[in-house]
Amino acid sequence: MAYFQEQETDEDASYDPNIEEDENISKLDVLRFEGADTIVFIDPPSYVPNRSLQPQSEASIPHYVHSHTLLDTKSPYFTKLFDPRRQARMIKRSEFLGNLPDGIKYVINLTPPSTDDEAVAFTTELSCPLGIRTWTRELSRLDLPVDCVGGEDEGIETEGGSKKSALPSEYSDSRHRTGIVHILQALGGVNPCLDTPCKLWTFFALAKVFGIATIGHIKIHILTWLYDGTNACFIELHPEITYRIARGIECDYLCQDSFTVLVGEEALLRLANAGKPPRLQWPEVTFHGRQREPLDDEDRQRIEYASQSLVDRILEEFIQLTGSQMDWLLQLPSTMMISRHIDDCAEHCSLASDLLSSLKLYVRGHIVANMTRSVDTRSSRLNHYIDPCNYPEHDYTNSYKNMRYVERIISKTFWRTVRGEGYSDCLRKPDEKFRDMTIADLGGHLHLFQSENEAKLSYVSLEDILRAVNQFNNHVDFDSPKFVQREWGGGDIFIEKRGGSLPDLDSDIETDETPEETATESSMASVFDPIVFLQQVRTSLGDLTERMAKGCRQGAHFKLTDTITCLTNNEFRYLPLWAGGDDDGSGGVFTDQGIPNLETGGFSMPGPAIHTGSTAPSTTSYSNIAPSEGQSTVQCASHKATGSQWADVVSLVSSEGHAIEDESYGPTPDEKREDTEDTFIDMDTSADDFEDYFDTDSEDNDTVIVGTPSQSDPIEETSELLEHMSLEMEAGSK
Template identity: 25%
Template sequence: MSTQDTEGQGQEQNMQERSDSPIPSTSPIPSTQPPPQGSLLDAAISQLLKEHPSQGSRTYDSDHREHRDINLIHQVSIECQSGDTLIIVNFPQGYKNCKRETWTSKRFHANSENLLATGSKVFAQLLSPEGQARIRKRIGEPLPQKYVLDLTPSVEGDELAAQLMELSLPLGVRDWWMSKERLGISKYFVSGHDDHCPAHNEVPIDCKKTDEYIDHDMGREVLPKIDLDHIILSESRAILDYCPIRHRANIIRLVLAIQGHDLVLNSAPRAYTLTGIARILDCTNAIRDSVCTWLMVEPNTDFVDINTEAAFTMAWKLELSNVTRAAFRVLVVERALDTLAAEPRVDAARYTIFGRPRVDLSDDLQTVVQYATLKLVDRVQQILAKLKSDQFYDLLGISEYQKFVQTGNLIRSALSANTSHDTEQSPPEELCELSTRYTALLNRLLEYNGRIVCEAMDSSPGNDLQRDYDRDRRCYVPATRWNPTALIYKNFTDAQHLLTPTFWEELTSIPYAYTRETYPDHFLGDTIDAFNAKLNNNIRYLAPTSGDLFGIRVYDNFYFDLPKFRDQLHTAIERLMFIWTKPDSEAPLTRSRHLLLALSDEEFQYLPLWAGGFDDGTGGVFEPTVPDADLGPIGPGPAYRTGETVTTDVSSICQSDKTPSQASTVTLTAGRSLAAVPSNAVPTTINDGVSMGGTNTMSTSSIVMVDDVNELDDDTDDAFEFDDSDEISDEAWSQVEEP
């Protein structure tokens, strides 16, 4: 076997090992060579093997990669001297690097072709003749290079303020280095030091513990290994939320990555900062794959669970669909739990209801989460109302119950047919007894419905699940703020329980839990037997035309089959549970198992198109739907009234607070508009869109009639004869009220 073959096998084996292997280096500039022949999978594997360094190569050692990165940034002026573009990055005075040397301004060369290949509008503007004239005038010295780019960040003004907001690190990002020891994440992903540090060797890799910490040495699988209260933050790890050195050093890294140099993402602050800089310079595609790899490599995916706002922000800037949707699930469900609470929590702005630390989102991202939260809250309240209503069995599509209801209709018909109104003769006594048994069983079934829903809400997670949930939450909740998951569940409202897996698992298990009082045979058995016994003596009233009045065939048409009812109930609830508890998660959210994350398209619609949402940038998804006119225009001209108003999909819990001046408008011919003011009187259509084997049931509130057509007098008949031409007269427009 050749040496090349040996290295290839080592590469394949190394790809399967995630613990201490570095992130593969990805080239930011797309290759112009055609892909290799064969399947797409072969092409993908071939590309990964090409990019992944071999074990025999010196560059395979991650320590060497990190040292190479440090040296390249410090010596970039010497290392990069070829290219038609001079890059200038000036550093502030008085800062030392990790070699205890003063940071100096950097001038190095790059190729303008690579910069423009990113598609960056910023680079295109800076490299334009107008942009070059301004840069050279500002520098004030003759430079021989074809292009000159001064990428030094602003030191004052609005531009600096905007960049500070873009690049300021949340606390969870700054402290993510602790996850190496606490959560078992490779140091090559999280332990990298800040660019402004006292000395590289003085920055600790492991956490410094308090005297209360006890090392139980219980193995890697027991996480977290250290409680947050038992960690003493080292001074060299207490980095600032914004650092001018970090900002400038990562500008250099970004330009080098665009030129094809290895991009080392060895810490959360570096990944977060590079994302912000790439967004500012409009070249996010240059680092998209590398940051996506950093976020999605396990077990570093815990970053999405624990620092969800930061992950959501990074993914949004880089247009990473999978990470965006996964983080969005967590944020929306957490906000929905707050909205559905009985009363507001004092610390809701700082911590989620399960104790996860929160950070603020930008206004645009906060809006997306808030709208989706209202949709989810509306959906939860609708399904809760259905679970508690007397339509419970119909909504689940349980045919045995529907057959029972039909039998009840026949009993009522038989009672009416056997009652003589002329002689005031009462119906037969045995038929009356059957009616009584039917009513008793119907009430018992409705009682059973409410009983099992309440029992599921009062349940707590089993010992194993509670241990798992508590362990996951220990990853971000210190002992001083600890509250067991079961206790948090216990204080939930009915609506909040629907967003926990425990409720659905308990509700699904009840039909087969034969040791419980709510086992259908225990709770309903005697009442069903009494009802079925009365059927034998009353078949002739329910099926008078049958030739075999007492045959098994006729009896089965009315007999309440308890085993069949039990199976149908379990299957229907299990199907509904699957919809609410089995999301096709885009990332392994292993620390959020105590939450139900199965969002629907109704919630995802507020995401951009690239993330699988419906927001095309026009903001249309955030506007309430204007109700259609069922009967079309009634009045003459553009100032017409609507007929019957049909229901809309506007949430009943999200009433519009818009004033007429804020109303949406409907554009007419000639560019003029009419105000369309959303009305809070429009009823909500309740339909969860879940087919349970029966027909979907739609319930609505009372419909408000607007200017009923029947109330119009004969003088308005000519109102239906209006001019439908494109021209609208000034006289007609004079009748239109100002919005």
Template identity: 25%
Template sequence: MLSQQLAQQRAESQDPPPPLSDPTPAPRGSLIDAAIDQLLKDQPSEDDVNYISKSREKSDLIRLLHVHVECNDGDTLVIVDFPSGYLSCAREEWISKRFCVHSEKLLATGSKVFANLLSSKKQARFRKRLELAGEILLQKFIIDLTPSAEGDDLAAQLIGLSLPPGVTDWWTSKERLGISPYLVSGHDDHCPHHDEVPIDCVNKSAYIEQELGLRERLPTIDLVDIETIKSRTIDDYCPIRHRVNIVRLLLAIEGYDLVLNSASRVYTLTSIASILDCTRVIRDSVYTWLLAEPNTEFIDINAEVAFKIAWTLEIDSITRAAFRILVVEKALDTLAAQPPAEKNQYTIFGRPRVDLPDDLQTVIQYAAQKLADRVHQTLAKFRSDQFYEVFEISEYRKFVEAGDIIRTAISTGSSPSSVQSILKTDSKRDKLLDRLLDSFSTLYTKLQEYKDYIIQTATHAVAEYDQQSAYDRDRRCYVEHPRRIPTSIIASNFTDAQHLLTPWFWVYLASYPVDYLGPCYLVDFLTPYVDDFNDRLIKATPYLPHRGSSNKVATRFHLENFRIELHVAVTNLWTAWTSPDLEVSLTRTQHIVLSLSEDEFQYLPLWAGGLNDGSGGVFQSTVPDADLGPIGPGPAYRTGNTVATDTSSICQSDKTPSEASTATLTAGRSVNAVPSNMGPSTVHDGTSVSTSDSRISFTPAASTAGSTATLDRDDSDGYESDDSDEIDEDAWSQVEEPLT
């Protein structure tokens, strides 16, 4: 607008500039001519691909400085008082703002804050205060959005609006990570040193820049090599930033363009929108900012901040993606032999951590414990003799059945050649069957030894050199050189359980059955024992049940079929753990496994595909499965020998939102709560393997649930229900016994 006004004034001047074809320099003109020349020089060419972005930033600044001119026809007067002495990028001082908006647009946001401010009681107070000050009010409504200067409100807003270090430093990602300056390089709203604010980092060492200057080797500059720049050092909390973004949010409600050119602006606007209860206004814009490639790396590098922003704005995909990172990182701490020394400041791989509100921390901690339980149970199954049964390998199942046939033949002493042979002693038969059983036992033991060997070898494996370099390069985005330890050294101190949350464990486990040059090649390991078993089986076949018998027939062990089936099974397992269907692209977190199951995702809210409906049910221990069966009637739910249900099963959860809540009885008993009237959640595409209770579901499904109506915050916060959780005996007697 300002540029158009200046251009119009110049067009009306008496001394127009010479034509472009005239090589003669333009004569020295007035100050306004000089200002216009400078303004036009700053304007990008329309051929520039960034023309629109540059124009948006300038329009945004001019609109904020002169908002009273832009917005003057609404029925609601908005007041935002500013402290004095603060300059903008245009070198103009920020002054208090009074402008008009439309009350129907404020109410259309669904904000209870705006509804309260526009209520008769609040309006009478605002109007009386201004009338006492001698002001003449022409608008129908008045709202004062000036932040509190004292009290609890100020303290809460200072906490909510204080920028984490990863946000204030994100401007460096323009050069380090190749992110567009129109997403990350914007100046702070209080900008007294506009001309001195750099776009690129100031590097301490030219050698580092030359050595790592290749684009394919991003990040190009190490964090420790970036000089501290005064003009880029902004306060955690700034009263001008606070107020300007209140105005910016009101303009967005009015339908004006919302320019998000820095992480600090995104974070501040999110917090203000939450305070004013109108997060829907900025949700799409923030979502677009987070997903603009390669700015998605903000999620990997600042996972806590991304999680908080997405949770506040109810962006399901970003919430789930950041949640994956935070849960796995927390589970790695839980699975460690000893708690990491600086676990509150840094993750086990060195990523700086940021404090989250208690409610978000609780969600992450519960999910991380569930994941840790699942990892422990998976490892226990790997080490048990059920390893091959878990994968449902038919060749192994037939082998186990052959063992049963052999033992039956020995115990009955029967031979298919004669019914009367049971009364006779056949030393040849006994000798052949005994040798066959010995050979079976030896092969069975060797199969278990092979399984133990490949599991143990996989837990001590390290990533290939090129992959290690890629992991270390990704970690350079957030770990300074003095603190940086190679990924391979960090992993060398992992427990066996921690290794299950690394991709290289699964890569090696899947490769062993086909790596004919490696020490874990199955054929080399088992061939002598398989040949011995098959030879003795052929010799003992006349003394085993034949095809006419009601029993099954003992068959040869086909090693190649077994190898193929095992390879397919562990390959599927590798894919399930290391290649989840991510909601958004995560490119800097490839050194950890990000597959979560429904048991971990259940702690997320309903709108994010979880089961957390606000009742707290997902954080309570659930009732033992009904199929375990009650062992007696009466009011108490009693079972026989059961497994603990307050720890995560490796199997996929079958819980629904209505089943997650439980009613607790006076004696510590609990039953499934009455199903709520909420609609069923919609499960989206996810990969899942359904197994019996004795088997493992190794595929952590990435199912999501459809958004449903959220609880009324005013009704839930501090709400005490008059209904008691206690159930008397008469009521309890009406509860049906579970089906057996």
């Protein structure tokens, strides 16, 4: 049997009011585990008056724990405490004067050091980042779980004398001592009360100092806190802190989730600064206005390399989608029959070639029309998330409108609009000002776009498409049905299919066909159905855009992040092996990518495993994209195979020849930002909930009864539980 006992407050007349500010120091739960063989002292601070250190003071009452819960962690810090020589000194110096209670074999002292380098190290590690200290302020706005942020923190300090803006202090001696008790509770299989962000950070930081942050009994409580309902928003709003926690506890999916946010934000900044003079400092604010928090140079460079890989990949995706080739469109079943007809004809069929050219112009125009629309950022409809002071601010709503067209490719808002409306057969048309432009004009400062000066943006109407369809179908089969455009109530436009031979149909759409252009029907050809074609286009675009808008795994849900979160192995390869990356510490994952020169827009330093400087944060770790860097430098991964998501939507074009229209280069007017249409983006997302895996039975308000520890290793059991959680999440993503 084990229990925690909270002693009654000492009401001795000699109580010193000078220690009133530190009254929480003495409010530690006292641990009593049945069959305990180890006494743990956590003494109060040296500045507490001696008269308060009497046995009746709870701060001086030792904790009774099992030695194996500490030794089984394999922690060098704990192992050293059980050294025989040290034990002999501790027992001699203890209040028991060598006469240990029955069953007690060891005495250890976990009192926080107060002098020397060890005290500085503890204070540095346990000092809470600003994002941790301010997180409780989001309780109402984000509807955070009370179990995570509803507690009281020690060491409250005010800003400008305002009680409303009170913040917990960076470091609190009493919070330090409470954190030690929380560690002992977790190792004993009992839930620690991590009901404030500062307690969570102190628990994590102490685990790092003790060398036990990666064991199951510690990780489970940290992960439960971070993924508890809406508290998971912490990953998006403070990804640097989350990333540091993930690296400390070596959790692969938490590391990937936070890394995803950081890489997407950096990718957008790189695109926004492309073609501009290199910036030698790491930007302190993201494009959307989030204050970036400290990271060391090693992790910043991982983000730089991964963001460049992401930019290359997404730009290539867009060029494949809208460039002059548009192979994905030629791979649709409805368009492949046109290609088969061309292959089967003895002479070049101009009608088929013109139809393919018109279809590519029509679909490309729809994609670009959505790219150039001025809409609100996708999650702006969640008004309770928008705050006048904290990120995301009101400017976040208009950030998409302030992007250059090419920058919008990294935004989820763009990809959510590409699929098009399902209530009309008519695709969206680009603005008139783009009539004489090409894809190259949208991003001429990037290498990949410079080669797309034949991908025209000339507008093709649905009526033009149907005219070309009817001409081709009549050429293939004289008795083919005719397709006409009809407008129904509400202004929606639909395609109507009419059967019968062409001469007997209404003359809604005139044809310029001559008898010389009519040929015998090919045995492999069939009529082209524009209704089916548009359905296939929407399906293909829908599959691609869903992948672009989702996270890197099924369990990752991002409510506020508007940058792309669909990272692949191309980007994750820069993470350590334990996080699913390819970095084994040798530096090979960075050296095989080439190292662009900073003066031409390259990275600030070679890579984490190459440079030999300090890992302290640097202010000169940033770079831009030069025009010559538009081509991807991603090569084969040494740990996992990599590939583009485009392979999930369409296969590469076959070696068979297909008709490709001749799209000539047109004039290049200056890009002008104008609001062509205001649109409301509707997005539904959900948070990921985790259950609490430790059940604690309470008796009264002062004592918690814990069952007798089993013979099996509790730490190993919890590790297996965490591994099971991870496997379930991976299985869900597959």
